[in-house]
Amino acid sequence: MILAFVEHDSGVADELSLESLTMARELAAAEGTSLCAVVFSDEGAALADELGRYGVEELHRVTHDRLDGYAPQAWGESVSQLVSELGAAAVTAPETDRGHEVLANVGAALDAPMAASCIDIDVSDGGEAYELRRHRWGGSLIEHARLEGETKLVSAAEREYPVEEAASTTEPAVSEFTPSLDDSHLRVRVERVETTDEEGIPLGEARVVVGGGRGVGGPEDYDELEELADLLGGTVGASRAAINEGWRPHDDQIGLTGAKISPDIYIACGISGAVQHMVGCKGADTILAINTDSEAAIIQKADYAVIGDLHEVVPELSDAIREAT
Numbered sequence: 001m002i003l004a005f006v007e008h009d010s011g012v013a014d015e016l017s018l019e020s021l022t023m024a025r026e027l028a029a030a031e032g033t034s035l036c037a038v039v040f041s042d043e044g045a046a047l048a049d050e051l052g053r054y055g056v057e058e059l060h061r062v063t064h065d066r067l068d069g070y071a072p073q074a075w076g077e078s079v080s081q082l083v084s085e086l087g088a089a090a091v092t093a094p095e096t097d098r099g100h101e102v103l104a105n106v107g108a109a110l111d112a113p114m115a116a117s118c119i120d121i122d123v124s125d126g127g128e129a130y131e132l133r134r135h136r137w138g139g140s141l142i143e144h145a146r147l148e149g150e151t152k153l154v155s156a157a158e159r160e161y162p163v164e165e166a167a168s169t170t171e172p173a174v175s176e177f178t179p180s181l182d183d184s185h186l187r188v189r190v191e192r193v194e195t196t197d198e199e200g201i202p203l204g205e206a207r208v209v210v211g212g213g214r215g216v217g218g219p220e221d222y223d224e225l226e227e228l229a230d231l232l233g234g235t236v237g238a239s240r241a242a243i244n245e246g247w248r249p250h251d252d253q254i255g256l257t258g259a260k261i262s263p264d265i266y267i268a269c270g271i272s273g274a275v276q277h278m279v280g281c282k283g284a285d286t287i288l289a290i291n292t293d294s295e296a297a298i299i300q301k302a303d304y305a306v307i308g309d310l311h312e313v314v315p316e317l318s319d320a321i322r323e324a325t
């Protein structure tokens with residue numbers, strides 16, 4: 001049996017979980033076994049209807065009076081206890097922070113091997129091993145690996161598996177699972193959620209992104225970038241160096257450990273082009289780099305470059321756009 005960890009928002013499965021269900025269904029077919037799902041939720045019935053369209057035959061809802069929010073170790077422990085009860089051959093998850101955190105905790109609890117960000121998996125040796133390819137370094141490297149173990153833990157790389165309904169809809173049996181948890185599993189847990197009051201277009205959806213790095217020089221200098229982004233109907237992002245300086249909020253970070261963007265144009269200002277930054281903007285159709293250093297790595301990776309001081313180039317660009325419109 002393949003057990004799919006599914007994330008959801010108020011009873012609606014998220015997109016990446018649906019992608020990972022395609023991988024899970026392929027694994028179940030290759031192993032000739034059933035597909036089950038595990039969710040942390042009170043919204044059992046609504047999820048069961050939805051997951052039935054993706055081939056889930058059994059839905060296990062984890063409930064516990066001390067689980068009132070996300071708690072990585074407790075969630076991992078719960079899934080590992082369920083794996084032991086069901087004898088799952090594999091646990092799948094979406095390529096999300098939670099998906100990876102939960103799988104890592106399952107791995108630690110069961111001493112099971114894990115491969116994150118898989119792009120294809122062949123079941124070999126009658127299910128004893130998975131021969132797989134997976135993304136490393138945000139997709140800039142593809143690794144071939146062999147995973148062996150009684151229970152294998154795998155996440156599906158974002159956008160590598162399509163969201164696809166199963167050939168036939170099932171009516172999953174819904175059952176509750178109450179794990180045995182103690183204080184040691186609840187040392188890390190979400191106590192409250194604070195939303196930012198930032199307005200504007202989310203980075204992942206913006207058609208124009210103006211990014212600023214350490215070369216911008218300070219928090220107030222982002223006004224120039226904000227102005228350009230406004231004129232183009234876009235939004236502002238930043239490199240990790242700028243975030244670490246405290247110049248921009250963490251939500252603005254683009255890169256391996258930040259947002260992945262796919263705009264029509266990315267205007268990167270005062271950003272050197274480190275690989276960890278570039279994996280976040282490789283979905284951009286066009287990259288325009290503005291940098292004083294003609295040898296900066298981003299100049300090689302950009303479609304267009306202006307070698308110059310961004311504090312001169314960006315206001316001039318804004319003036320030119322204002323004049324043209």
Ligand SMILES: Cc1cc2nc3c(=O)[nH]c(=O)nc-3n(C[C@H](O)[C@H](O)[C@H](O)COP(=O)(O)OP(=O)(O)OC[C@H]3O[C@@H](n4cnc5c(N)ncnc54)[C@H](O)[C@@H]3O)c2cc1C
Binds near residue numbers: 216274293
């Ligand atoms: C595990 C890991 C994960 C990471 N994840 C991320 C991530 O998600 N996102 C990310 O961005 N980084 C990430 N990093 C950090 C990354 O390696 C770089 O350190 C970072 O991207 C550098 O940011 P920067 O280009 O703004 O700064 P710098 O490398 O300092 O570059 C500044 C650039 O500005 C130019 N410049 C200076 N003044 C001007 C001016 N007046 N006009 C024009 N240009 C000017 C300089 O020539 C230089 O090219 C990660 C690192 C690690 C190890």
